[in-house]
Amino acid sequence: MQWEVVIGLEIHTQLATQSKIFSGSATTFGSEPNTQASLIDLGMPGVLPVLNQEAVRMACMFGLAIDAEIGQHNVFARKNYFYPDLPKGYQISQMELPIVGKGHLDIALEDGTVKRIGITRAHLEEDAGKSLHEDFAGSSGIDLNRAGTPLLEIVSEPEMRSAKEAVAYVKAIHALVRYLGICDGNMAEGSLRCDCNVSIRPKGQAEFGTRCEIKNVNSFRFIERAINSEVQRQIELIEDGGKVIQETRLYDPNKDETRSMRSKEEANDYRYFPDPDLLPVVIESAYLDDLRATLPELPPQKVERFQSQYGLSAYDANVLASSREQAEYFEKVAAIGGDAKLAANWVMVELGSLLNKLGVEIDQAPVTAEQLGGMLLRIRDNTISGKIAKTVFEAMANGEGDADQIIKDKDLIVESDSGVIEKILDEVLAANAEQLEQYRAADEAKRGKMFGFFVGQAMRASKGKADPQQVNQLLKSKLEG
């Protein structure tokens, strides 16, 4: 049986406001437990919420960026359930009338195509506190610093068809919220968390299979692995004659498997109703117009501009625009180096693999954009060859200085003096008299192969510095002669 995977995601992004969504407490991560919990965050009797306008602004920015309808009359609702880290016994969220309605986001796939993913809605809500189950000798501790931190929950349509697509979508959301400056995107600190709804169906079938929700996955790698292991579980289950039951599951990265958390029958009835302590949020069109004017250039526009301005492919443009930092790095390299395609290539390939190897983000790259751009200048004016450039790049990564310094220190300048090159060639041919004989006796096809041998010998003799074009030309005439 050929199975098709169907994935929809709910992404919780913590908005980067100074204070909480309904109280004046700070939202700094990592403070001493309960030092950022006010009367309101504690859910004291008699306290009331007051909406943080900054959270509204950030949600609207997101809505504008995904070309969504903004809920110009949106309503906060109470989601009722009991849990010790939920002080009021309800979470203030949005249900029927969210602040952001239908929108969409384009993602770049590895095969070079671009796919549009529908976004169903995004709504504002408050985060819960944290239960601490260690170090309390049989009891649990509650830290309410996080309680009341503003969240924007972004709900996608079930339009992703593989774990890779899902990761590409999460990366695109991650990039977008950082472009907008509305979320720091720090997944390790829980600033961006993902619930994955996964189901499978026979290829060609129209209706969806029964889905399972994998809760709270918090890294790109785990999202991919969690989805893949859940898909595998569902396939094996069905092919063994079983049935998927709708439930919430947790991913265990140590065992690389998902396990059941609670079934649909055990699910809470949240008894949503409009929060009577908060008035409906009315958003004026003029406000949105003003806000639209403050939007930075976003990935879709950037992708378009990278293609038209620099002549990059759609795929390259998408990769480079996938984060604000990477896009800025690339543009700086291109501006200094004067060749956008060359810059794109170096940023994506050499720098990309270096960052991968080091496991760091581009803002911590050991080679600055200025350094890389400076090196590209030396490639373009033929001071060094592309091959030598890799040596220079490595040296820059090791902190040995700028390209010019390294080229000088290591004596890496391209040898383009024809007299010097001819001398090298003469020596090479003299040292390989036997091969020279064979070459001259050979037919055209064989000669082609042997030509490479002489080039290699010549480059080696020049320690890679000889200008390859001149080597080719001069060698050809010498062999003929």
Next chain:
Amino acid sequence: MHQLTLAEIARGLADKSFSAEELTRALLQRIHQLDPQLNSFISVTDELAISQAKAADARRAAGENGALLGAPIAHKDLFCTQGVRTSCGSKMLDSFTAPYDATVVAKLAEAGAVTLGKTNMDEFAMGSANESSHYGAVKNPWNLEHVPGGSSGGSAAAVAARLLPAATGTDTGGSIRQPAALTSLTGLKPTYGRVSRWGMIAYASSLDQGGPMARTAEDCALLLQGMAGFDPKDSTSIDEPVPDYSTSLNGSLQGLRIGLPKEYFGAGLDPRIADLVQASVKELEKLGAVIKEISLPNMQHAIPAYYVIAPAEASSNLSRFDGVRFGYRCENPKDLTDLYKRSRGEGFGSEVQRRIMVGTYALSAGYYDAYYLKAQKIRRLIKNDFMAAFEGVDVILGPTTPNLAWKIGAKNADPVAAYLEDVYTITANLAGLPGLSMPAGFVDGLPVGVQLLAPYFQEGRLLNVAHQYQQVTDWHTRAPNGF
């Protein structure tokens, strides 16, 4: 001294007939002496009161002269008062000392009012008889075998018994007006949003409103002046200027159009109350008012709608009382579920549990549309009825309650009978309108109240009508025997 109204006290303090401290000590002594008969206070705050009184005297000596400077009051025990137990009449909060002041408490303290204590109330303001309090029933000073009404029954009984001149109350379905009627007081529920709810422990957030309870309309004006105003800490508070209520008292009633809703005079109304209401109408006519019959056709749906919306909101508002952070916690919970179940089962009384269950049911999946949404639609219809009525009249008048104060325990077996006592008052809460109850006579020695309703933010008009009525009647000056 205990017979003095707030207005008289203000004059006495201003002309130095007595000091705030003398007055406070006298009233505290009276409370300790007489309240055991009534049970109207949960906490008497002697030390706080005397220090506030001394501070008021000092401010006055320094040249200040506010109407509430040195005025003795009490707060219904659901207004958070920093450093003072704020129990909400519940075992759940018996051990709860509020860590902050409600806006109402802070504003009145700033105006120089002296807090004598915290008054008894129905548990979490749920009740019409003040019988559901964890601290026991409050007795009606007009007849100690009868209820004083509720839920602000402690404030009502204390003021009616001349333990102090005025107190705060809250009104979710009639909890200021009904006890005012049953104890011969003047009580005002302001427009929803007029008085801040910050620090006022919620029963039903979209209906709750704090207000003044006193013997005269003039005193209600003084106390309301100190309570009303926009509060940025309450998102439902309305940023509308507060008029000077005392200056609005003396307007002429000539030409005032008073509407009598025919639905307020139908079956279920004690005919003796109906007679007294008609007598009050005659008095107002003499003062120049014009009487019109009107109709509020959706009034019959008000009680069912109210008893869906209020419990629904309450079921959510009371979720925070879970034994985790404050309030009552059961002994030796064996796990989290046990902690929740027993803390709430043991901490809440039966009426509170009943309403939490009703509200939880009304909000449950599959029932929400049939109950909660429908109730909200009725609410809209009721509001529309009032809007239409106020096109043709300036105030609406009717009885505050269908019956006299009943005997303690008489309606315990039948909660619905008690719910029906709210029939005339809850429409103002559903519509968010201001309403006032004023004394209008006695039947068998038990007080009868007349209710006045006005358009949004017309508290001044209600106080004006009541004040003018009180210039030509003396019901409000009569004191119960023994007090």
